[in-house]
Amino acid sequence: MTTLRFEDFPPGRFGSFGPHHVTREDILAFAGEFDPQPMHLDEEAAAKSMLRGLSGSGWHLCSLMMRMLCDGFIARTASLGSPGVNEVRWLAPLRPGDDLTLEVDVIEARVSKSRPETGIVMFKSTARNAAGEALCEMTSPIIVGRREGAEGAR
Amino acid sequence: MTTLRFEDFPPGRFGSFGPHHVTREDILAFAGEFDPQPMHLDEEAAAKSMLRGLSGSGWHLCSLMMRMLCDGFIARTASLGSPGVNEVRWLAPLRPGDDLTLEVDVIEARVSKSRPETGIVMFKSTARNAAGEALCEMTSPIIVGRREGAEGAR
Numbered sequence: 001m002t003t004l005r006f007e008d009f010p011p012g013r014f015g016s017f018g019p020h021h022v023t024r025e026d027i028l029a030f031a032g033e034f035d036p037q038p039m040h041l042d043e044e045a046a047a048k049s050m051l052r053g054l055s056g057s058g059w060h061l062c063s064l065m066m067r068m069l070c071d072g073f074i075a076r077t078a079s080l081g082s083p084g085v086n087e088v089r090w091l092a093p094l095r096p097g098d099d100l101t102l103e104v105d106v107i108e109a110r111v112s113k114s115r116p117e118t119g120i121v122m123f124k125s126t127a128r129n130a131a132g133e134a135l136c137e138m139t140s141p142i143i144v145g146r147r148e149g150a151e152g153a154r
Numbered sequence: 155m156t157t158l159r160f161e162d163f164p165p166g167r168f169g170s171f172g173p174h175h176v177t178r179e180d181i182l183a184f185a186g187e188f189d190p191q192p193m194h195l196d197e198e199a200a201a202k203s204m205l206r207g208l209s210g211s212g213w214h215l216c217s218l219m220m221r222m223l224c225d226g227f228i229a230r231t232a233s234l235g236s237p238g239v240n241e242v243r244w245l246a247p248l249r250p251g252d253d254l255t256l257e258v259d260v261i262e263a264r265v266s267k268s269r270p271e272t273g274i275v276m277f278k279s280t281a282r283n284a285a286g287e288a289l290c291e292m293t294s295p296i297i298v299g300r301r302e303g304a305e306g307a308r
Contacts, residue, residue, distance in 0.1 A: 030217075033217075033221070034217040034218065034220055034221045035217070035220050035221065035224060036221075036224055036229070037224060037228065037229070037233070039235065049234075049235075050234045050235055050297075051235065057217075057220070058236060058238070058239075059213070059216055059217045059220050062213055062216070063184075063187075063188040063189070063211075063213045063214075063217065064188065066188050066189050066211070066213050067187070067188045067189065067190075070189060070190055070191060074191065075190070075191070079191070080203075080204045081193065081203070081204055081205065082212060082244065083243065083244060084212070084241065084242045084243040084244050085212075085239065085241070085242040086241060087238065087239070087240060087241070088238045088239040088242075089237065089238040090236065090237060090238050143204075
């Protein structure tokens with residue numbers, strides 16, 4: 001399988017990935033370990049919450065998006081990691097039984113000044129449920145190796 | 155136990171929480187489920203990676219910070235949830251055996267215009283290892299209920 005490099009990520013739509021199915025058990029397991037708030041763990045409390053029913057942790061949704069990015073292309077990309085996340089917007093609740101899809105756009109791609117053998121690719125990823133409703137938008141950079149022999153690369 | 159409300163979060167240092175111990179098994183389990191990149195799963199590949207040794211997923215670190223926030227104060231706060239995360243900076247790798255502490259500052263607190271019975275508290279949270287090295291900084295808002303009878307609250 002071809003390894004994707006910096007040059008394979010021009011600005012524009014990169015691809016769509018999924019579906020990834022999320023069960024009630026997945027939601028309860030993540031929340032029990034990392035985000036034990038009643039709205040993520042307790043049906044009765046969740047029904048009274050702002051989100052009107054059991055919802056997955058926002059961090060669970062981000063982690064699922066990371067998994068979909070890995071399965072979608074990062075596993076075959078010359079990725080060197082990421083310095084962080086620029087913005088996350090949780091737009092609608094993750095629900096038990098959701099089938100998630102992920103749209104990925106490249107919003108910027110530039111060669112690193114400090115390490116010209118790499119580039120920084122800024123991705124915008126949008127997770128949607130089966131009804132097409134956007135649940136989360138995330139903007140995050142990934143450091144990606146350039147092709148051998150690329151101009152300025154060592 | 156007193157429930158913390160908007161008025162209990164004036165700007166400034168809110169508190170320090172932890173320690174929270176992270177094992178190699180924790181790191182491998184999270185990465186296997188959500189971020190199966192070699193640098194988080196495979197000692198040999200990790201030794202050759204930019205981070206020079208097995209490191210936890212950045213999303214694992216964020217999720218652990220959420221757990222420390224819950225245990226620290228969110229479980230006893232009139233929290234209504236969060237619209238997202240403004241910024242995450244992964245500064246140094248999470249390592250097997252790390253004992254994490256979390257410093258939490260309130261950087262802004264304002265009453266909601268659209269729902270004046272609530273306020274938005276902007277937190278900056280910094281996770282450190284036992285050596286005091288900052289591993290992650292996160293800036294994120296939480297919607298918190300105001301005290302009953304607060305001016306303008308319904």
